[in-house]
Amino acid sequence: QVQLNQWGAGLLKPSETLSLTCAVYGGSFSAYYWSWIRQSPGKGLEWIGEITSRGNTKYDPSLKSRLTMSVDTSKNQFSLKLNSVTAADTAVFYCARGGRLSNLFDSWGQGTPVTVSS
Amino acid sequence: EIVMTQSPATLSVSPGERATLSCRASQSVSSNLAWYQQKPGQAPRLLISGASTRATGIPARFTGSGSGTEFTLTISSLQSEDFAVYYCQQYNNWPSTFGQGTKVEIK
Numbered sequence: 667q668v669q670l671n672q673w674g675a676g677l678l679k680p681s682e683t684l685s686l687t688c689a690v691y692g693g694s695f696s697a698y699y700w701s702w703i704r705q706s707p708g709k710g711l712e713w714i715g716e717i718t719s720r721g722n723t724k725y726d727p728s729l730k731s732r733l734t735m736s737v738d739t740s741k742n743q744f745s746l747k748l749n750s751v752t753a754a755d756t757a758v759f760y761c762a763r764g765g766r767l768s769n770l771f772d773s774w775g776q777g778t779p780v781t782v783s784s
Numbered sequence: 785e786i787v788m789t790q791s792p793a794t795l796s797v798s799p800g801e802r803a804t805l806s807c808r809a810s811q812s813v814s815s816n817l818a819w820y821q822q823k824p825g826q827a828p829r830l831l832i833s834g835a836s837t838r839a840t841g842i843p844a845r846f847t848g849s850g851s852g853t854e855f856t857l858t859i860s861s862l863q864s865e866d867f868a869v870y871y872c873q874q875y876n877n878w879p880s881t882f883g884q885g886t887k888v889e890i891k
Binding site: 710711712713724726727760762768769770771772774775776777 | 816818820826827828829830833839871873875878879880881882883884885
């Protein structure tokens with residue numbers, strides 16, 4: 667059974683860079699696409715972007731200019747960096763496993779609350 | 785992008801009763817519709833994909849139906865562990881989008 671465990675800094679100041687990492691245990695890392703999703707009271711659940719084990723990425727257009735995802739297949743980990751954060755980026759961030767053919771998320775990380783405040 | 789609209793926002797139901805949740809897409813998503821359950825402090829959990837296929841381990845009291853733009857999640861006899869927030873998600877078009885959720889609370 668696959669498990670996703672995520673970590674990263676939870677309190678940031680405006681203009682700083684958000685960094686999160688998600689480790690995948692069990693299952694095939696290469697057979698799936700790996701996504702980040704955030705949840706805020708104002709916007710609900712939002713898909714942010716995805717990465718494959720080969721490092722191919724797809725980002726939400728509204729975040730594309732600030733977003734970088736990377737993958738480390740030797741550790742079965744993938745990461746997110748979102749720069750120039752503002753209060754609007756305050757949310758709970760989740761990593762999740764998606765299918766090759768669809769953004770259907772069958773396994774999720776535990777979530778990381780992120781607050782952006784001066 | 786496709787907008788997913790869920791109704792009602794809150795549903796008050798007594799244990800043992802039936803709950804019916806609705807989800808509408810702003811354009812057809814075929815049967816590429818999923819339902820998730822989220823409890824406080826937890827990540828969403830996949831309940832149903834393909835509009836009607838229960839995920840592994842999901843009890844038979846959860847039934848999904850619909851296609852195109854209109855979808856329904858029915859919980860036939862609510863158990864205490866079913867009180868939660870439910871989200872629909874379309875994955876037919878990129879980017880995938882979620883509804884704003886329906887909270888099922890104890891009446």
